[in-house]
Amino acid sequence: MGGTPPCASCKLLRRRCAKDCIFAPFFPSDEPHKFAIVHKVFGASNVSKMLQDLPFQQRADAVSSLVYEANARIRDPVYGCVGAISQLQSQVKQLQMQLAMAHAEILCFQMQNDSSSLVNQQLEVDDDGGENKSFLLNNNMIMTSVPQSMNFSSSSSVFPESLKRESLWI
């Protein structure tokens, strides 16, 4: 009478693995560490309740994200996933700054190009012996619009910048 081996969760919890065990599809017996970390961080009963509240087709994704978060919390017991989010937000900010600088540089090229074309026009029109006309550099420069790519999403601020306790969330 060969039965299927108990899933990793039932093995860890030392109980009989029922046919309709909610953990069995997602915690195979050959990956015991997966359930171990999820159980350590969230607790088996909490995970069971979370999975029960979800339709079956979403449970695999939920388990993957729980494993990911549990791993993050074990690596960083203070900040967990929030540490990673904070780092990514800084990266986004840095890139936004670099992008802004790059766009400013392109704007400079545009302005140089526009000012020199204005100068050329002035020189062509005023052909009366080299009178020193003003170059109209400062007031009449054509300001082209910044490329639309500057508007990339600023929705990266998902929570207050610092985890100060005075935040709204406390």
Place this chain on the structure above:
Amino acid sequence: MSIINGGRRCAACKYLRRRCSEDCILAPYFHPSNPYRFACVHKIFGASNIARMLQHLPVHKRAQAADAMAWEAYWRVQDPVYGSSAIIAHLQHEISKAQNELEITRAQIAILQNFQQTQPNQQLQAFWALEDEPFVQPDLPHI
């Protein structure tokens, strides 16, 4: 009763309907004025898990850890499938987009600099004619 809360029970002990002792480990981080915060944390992590995790940390790190766990629990309650992983995925996508755009912009700058150096008297008419079109992100393959 916890002295920290002026004699009132903390949100955790109130939720769990138990006496809030003076040395309640959760009291400093779960003020009774914000019961939802503890409710989320209890739903996702469980009160005993939170207490155990905080106990394993030095005291000066516990406030930040409690905040971080509260945020993770909140996001998981909002999105029961992906939780904070959805936020991470979103940020990674934003970074990838920004890096692509930065590469393209820097390539444009390199072209402009080269043009300026090699043909300083020429107008960049052809180049700017392209720039009159709204910037359209090239269709890059998903990785």
